[in-house]
Amino acid sequence: MNSFEWMFFPLLVVAIAAIVFFSARRSRRESLALRLEGIRVNRLVERLLIDLQQHRGMVNAFLSGDNSFGSKIEQKQAAIGQDIAALDALHGQGLMTKHRWEGICSAWQALRAEAMALPAEESFRRHSELIRAVLYSMGDIAERSQIIGVCAADFTLVDALWSKLPAVAEGLGQARGMGSSVAAKGYCSSVARVKLRFLEEHIGETVGCVDNDLAHADTAEAVAFKRAWGATHVAVREFLALLDEKLINVERPTIDAGHYFSAGTKAMDAVFHAFDQACDALESTLAGRGADARTA
Numbered sequence: 001m002n003s004f005e006w007m008f009f010p011l012l013v014v015a016i017a018a019i020v021f022f023s024a025r026r027s028r029r030e031s032l033a034l035r036l037e038g039i040r041v042n043r044l045v046e047r048l049l050i051d052l053q054q055h056r057g058m059v060n061a062f063l064s065g066d067n068s069f070g071s072k073i074e075q076k077q078a079a080i081g082q083d084i085a086a087l088d089a090l091h092g093q094g095l096m097t098k099h100r101w102e103g104i105c106s107a108w109q110a111l112r113a114e115a116m117a118l119p120a121e122e123s124f125r126r127h128s129e130l131i132r133a134v135l136y137s138m139g140d141i142a143e144r145s146q147i148i149g150v151c152a153a154d155f156t157l158v159d160a161l162w163s164k165l166p167a168v169a170e171g172l173g174q175a176r177g178m179g180s181s182v183a184a185k186g187y188c189s190s191v192a193r194v195k196l197r198f199l200e201e202h203i204g205e206t207v208g209c210v211d212n213d214l215a216h217a218d219t220a221e222a223v224a225f226k227r228a229w230g231a232t233h234v235a236v237r238e239f240l241a242l243l244d245e246k247l248i249n250v251e252r253p254t255i256d257a258g259h260y261f262s263a264g265t266k267a268m269d270a271v272f273h274a275f276d277q278a279c280d281a282l283e284s285t286l287a288g289r290g291a292d293a294r295t296a
Helices: 003-063 067-088 100-115 119-144 156-184 192-214 219-250 257-295
Strands: none
Touching: 003 067, 003 100, 003 119, 003 156, 003 257, 067 100, 067 257, 100 119, 100 156, 119 156, 156 192, 156 219, 156 257, 219 257
């Protein structure tokens, strides 16, 4: 190797090292930005989920004889349309699975046109299938934005956010919708009682899993979520006690469907507040890492 080559070789090594360094930093920034975008998109999916769950319960109570929900259903349908339009604007970004999202939109349009003419049980079933697809879509977005598996934040927070909290909310949503129908009819059949008791046990078990996870979590980012979950736990237990006392353990429920629906909504609002706190914690963690990457 001649003298020129000896001089050039160190410069080449430095240049390659610089390229690798800046490429890695850019990749990290893009990865963090993608994760933040995933959280932002799933906040919009959360809004759609909430409105669909409320629509299911309102329609179920209406079809079971409580006409007071008529005008509220129309308002909720308009809100769902707005939710879908907001998500449609983000459809081309690649975080939403094209086939699943198109199926959700198509299923909603069909259900909106037919829901009020269906038997209550069929309406409830189709709503629940649609909501299940929305929950799967939430998981798709989390996975595609790399939130699941590779997020640097505490695993307890990630698992609660994308798995356990939606499961609690949907269990409550089904108990609210099914129970509102029972309250509207003023009668709890043996079949309805079995289904409601199953939901009660499922919700309680999932809440217990979150409690257990948080008891073993040691993450500063989860402080606000832990605080919100404490209030959520109380609200959920109060609703389950109401479900047990006013519907499951009596043959002729006397509780008003509107009152029962409101109690279920209160519990679900608490769950989604905890969901928002978990989102905030993840966003804060990722934004902080993004700032570190920019100054590195």
